[in-house]
Every structure is written in structure tokens, then in C-alpha cells.
Amino acid sequence: MTDTSPETDAERVVVLAHEKFPERAKTATGVLKYADYDVVAVLDRDRAGTVTTDHRADLPEVPIVSSMADAPEADTLLIGISPIGGAFDDSWRPDVRTAIERGCDVVAGLHYFLSEDEEFATLAAEHDVALRDVRKPKEDLTVAGGRSADIDAEVVLTVGTDCSVGKMTVALELVEAARERGVDAGFVPTGQTGIMIAGWGNPIDRVVSDFTAGAVEEMLLEVGDDYDVLFVEGQGSIVHPAYSAVTCGILHGSMPDSMVLCHAAGREAIHGYESFSLPEISEYVDLYEGLAAPVHEGSVVAGALNTSGIDDDDAARAAVEAYADELGQPATDVVRFDADAVLDSILGAE
Amino acid sequence: MTDTSPETDAERVVVLAHEKFPERAKTATGVLKYADYDVVAVLDRDRAGTVTTDHRADLPEVPIVSSMADAPEADTLLIGISPIGGAFDDSWRPDVRTAIERGCDVVAGLHYFLSEDEEFATLAAEHDVALRDVRKPKEDLTVAGGRSADIDAEVVLTVGTDCSVGKMTVALELVEAARERGVDAGFVPTGQTGIMIAGWGNPIDRVVSDFTAGAVEEMLLEVGDDYDVLFVEGQGSIVHPAYSAVTCGILHGSMPDSMVLCHAAGREAIHGYESFSLPEISEYVDLYEGLAAPVHEGSVVAGALNTSGIDDDDAARAAVEAYADELGQPATDVVRFDADAVLDSILGAE
Structure with missing residues (x-):
């Protein structure tokens, strides 16, 4: 049977991002920036012949080629873009076919499961490679046992005022910053992009609702004794009209010691739900801490502000300072500025 | 194709409860007490020849027979018990077979799906009857749109301090009490027993976690203009280590005007998670109201205390009074005492 688990042993990875690199290829850029494995090429037929750093200075320099046939030796092809609706674009089919024929595993986070595509499944079996659909939850998930606080690692959860504020990026940047200080830090992914970067994990937004906390707990129990500090990727917001269930399950399933x-x-206002205003920052703190406490005491110890919409660095710094004041805790933009004060607060809070 | 939706047009129902009636047959007794359709027989091979009221005085009097072959004319067989793990007990197979051959639909809330049982599926197609597995969520559910507050009906949600405190029963009793006053009240089920009683609904604990609120909203939008007051069945507890995600999704998906x-x-302590103490009652009120407010303002306006563990009526009444004091709102045990003061508070809060 073809291996379809999300756990990968990828070392040399080609990332498909046709016509969308870098602005509309969040998974591709995330993988380039944060994954432990090497990206050896990006596929983008519109930008073939350039390198990644021609388009974004903060990425490692990797050649961009037009098809899998032009890519250097690799062990994995990763689909680094996701069209609206999560469909598979048939123009990618030759690249996936070539990858399988060259003996590469294929990793995707689409709604369309490659492992259920007849051509790919047959070809993968012939060539003995894995098709990993990271949106497909494991079959053996179950309800939480209330055991996440039993692990050795301190747990830090990134929580949010809304969707799309940078919870995954903040967790990944903090892992890097902590490692630079010599802290044995690990990352626990909860969404498809995080899973593709980490090479393992449960897609919490896709599991059966009764198993939401359980699917988080399962990950913490798996890696919780291997690290001193675990940064768990949060999802959504506790006051989101559509996604709060996932947020709440991650909060109680991960039992964080501290939150960012x-x-x-x-x-x-809530992105895409503009009639719902965001509450005050202090109210978020009360809600996250108040809701966490009966299951496991945890405090909001720092803030992370995404200032990517502000051009001027001084204005961004002022926005961060205002946010820190509102929060009553150190804050930063982990991408734009350094994470020192925030990391001090997190590691001091252990 | 065989009809497999949970929506039923049952009128004359036989309820299977072999060896478990009435104490270990929560679905069977719930259906007897609250369903709008008629139960014409209960199947329990250990109690055949008796009637329901021999075992519990608060149920309608219905004959108990040993098998489907002995049951009177009916249009539906409903599986009214659920073994641990939700398995199908093969000793029930002759009854299900006979029911299908007699032209009855079969409704079940098991983990084991009757519609995927080869023998039953084939037989059901032959006899043109429906196999309704109410634990199987609809295929077309999606994320919430934040639209539940747009419906005409006032929404009342039963929330809980824990699992298994009576949230479904309270909602059903309040529907009955409201109807007795001439209020056009409806019931919105969220779990398998509620769905079997109501004959429609989404099993919220089984949907994809991202769709938790959306699956509640879908129900409210479906029936929200048909009633003046809707009583929504809550699930779990907002501080439950395993099930809080479902609770939170129902809270934001239903946007209640008031809560009980x-x-x-x-x-x-949390049932089955005894190391987790229940917080103070006032803290529950703060958490439910605080979490609801950013999406839709709603207040806890009444309390419902399950006193079934207290033998003495005076002691039960004292417990209810103490609970009302803690809550700062009227309270009752809706099964043991009347619901008047609580209903006044709910209807007054509209």
C-alpha cells in the first residue's frame, strides 16, 4: 500500500508555485524560509531563469525553473500553492507525473487528494513513492484525555485577534530566535502550511470536531519530551464567528503555559466578516486567560504585531509600542524587528 | 439511490432497546417522551409482555415486544440504544432485516453506518426504504457566514457546566412548557439523540471542526423563520478539556439571545476527567457571556439544575434555591419541578 501519512523524510525538495511566486505562494515562501530540509528548485513557468532572491530578499537563493523535467536531483515534490477551493490545477499534472517517475514523493495540502487520483495512485505504486495529502487527517484520532500538561516541554501558544494575523509565522520565528539562543525549541503545526514546513502534524481544522483538542494533544504527547520549549501554531480567534471552535480546541488541547x-x-473588524468589530486588546487577554484557566493556567506574556501594512519603520515601531502599551506586555513585529524582549518574556514565563 | 438523509417523515415508530430498557436506553426514553411522532412498540426481549409504564411512570404507555416480527404496523424502526463504541450488535440483525422487508425506514445513531452494511443496503434498495445514519454529517456543510442573528426567532441556548448535565432534556422540556403557554417554540438538535427525537438535524460533534459553527448556522437558517422562539441543544462545556471546541462552535454558530x-x-469535577475541578458558577456566567458578546450579545437568564441524584424533594428544592442564588437568576429542575419562573425569565429576556 502506498504510504499516505503526512510525515516526511524529505531532504531535497522541489516546490511547485507556477505563476504565483512569491506573493501568492504562501506555502512555498514559508517552506523556503522555515523548513529544515533543503529546497533545491522552485517551479514557476513565468519566472524560470531567475532566482528566488530576485523576487524577495529574505529568502534563501534557489533557482526557479519551468518544469520538473528541468529540476535538479530531488527526493520530494511539494505543491507550494493552493488555488481558491483547494483544487488541483491540471496544468501541474506533467510535473507531478515526472516527479513520481523520477522517484520523488509528492506532498500536497489541497482539498483534492492526490492519493485518490487514479493516475497518480497507480504511478506512485509502480515507482514505490509516497503521496502525502496533509489535509487528510489520520484515521486513528480520538478525544483528548486532558494530558497535554504532562509533557516535559513548556508550551507556548500563538493566539490571535483574528485569522491571517501571522500566528504561524510568529511561532516559526520564535522557534528560530530561541534556537539561536541555544534553547531546544520545537514547532507544533496545526494547519496545512505549517504541516508542510514541519513535515509532520495533524490538520486541526479538518478533524472531526469532537477530536479537535485530541488531535492537538496527540501531537504534544508525540514530541513533548523531545524539546524544552514547544511553540504551538494557533488558528483563528476565540471570537471568530466561524472558526472559534478550532481556536478553543487548540487552546484546551495544548494547555499552554504562556501565550503570545x-x-x-x-x-x-474580523477579516471577511466586516460587521463584527474586534474587541479591545485587554478583552482578548481576559478571554484567552479566563478560558484557559479552568483547564490549565496560562498567561498572555507577549504580543506580536504584524506591521506589514505600514511602510515606514518608525511608524511601525510606534505601532508596536502602542500595542505593547495596550497589552501591558512586551511586543514586537517578529519579522520586521528582533524578538529579544518578547523572547525574554516568554522564556522568563516558563 | 437509497435516501440516507437524517430527515424523517416517521409517523408510527418501533424503538429497539433490547436488554436495556429503560435505564440504559437514553435515546429510546427520549424519543418516547419528546418526539412528535407516535411510538407504537418498544423491542426488548427481556421485558416482552410488559408495557413501558411498568418501568417508568413518566413515559407514554407503549407495549414492549420481543422482536420486529411481533410489532404492530409501523413505518420506521429506530435503534434506541447505543453500545459503548457505537457498534452494531449482530443480535439486532433479524429485527432490522424484518423491518426493511416490512417496508420500514431504519434510523440509527451508531458509529457503524447501516447504510454501509452490504446486506441492509441491498435489502433497503429492493424494498425502497431509507437507512438514516444520523451520525453521518451532510456532505455540503461549510464555514459559518455569521448570519444566525438574521433569523426572526429568538434563540435560547442551553449551556452547561459539564457534559451529561441535561442540556438536551432542558431544551426539550422548555419547548414543551413554552408550547403549553401558546408560544410557537421549536427545538434545534445538535447531537444524535436530539436528532433522532427531532427527526432532522446536524450531528455537530461529528462535523469537520472548521464547519462546527457553520453546521449550527445551517440549521438555524433552515427553521429560524418558522418559529418565534428556538431552543438550541447545547453540548459539552466551554471549559471541558476534550469537548470545548464543539461547545464554542455552537455558542458562536447559534448566536443566542439568552442562555440557560x-x-x-x-x-x-469534570465527569471522566476528575482532576479538573469545575469553576465557580459565576465564572461560567462570565465565560459564556464574555465569549458570546463579541459575536452576539447574549445573557445567562436562568439556571437548570439536574437533581436526579437527590432522593428527597425538599433537599432537591433547597439545592435548586442555592443554585439560583449562586447564579443570581431563577432556576429550577425542569424534570422534577415546573419551569414557570425559568420560562418567564427566558421569554421576558427576548
């Missing part, structure tokens, strides 16, 4: 409240500068 | 806080007298 992530916010986007200038955001005043 | 359900509690079991004497309960001090």
Missing part, C-alpha cells in the same frame, strides 16, 4: 497574542496593525 | 446554564447538583 498576535494582531495585525490597523485591523478593526 | 445547566448543572448537575453535587458535580464538582
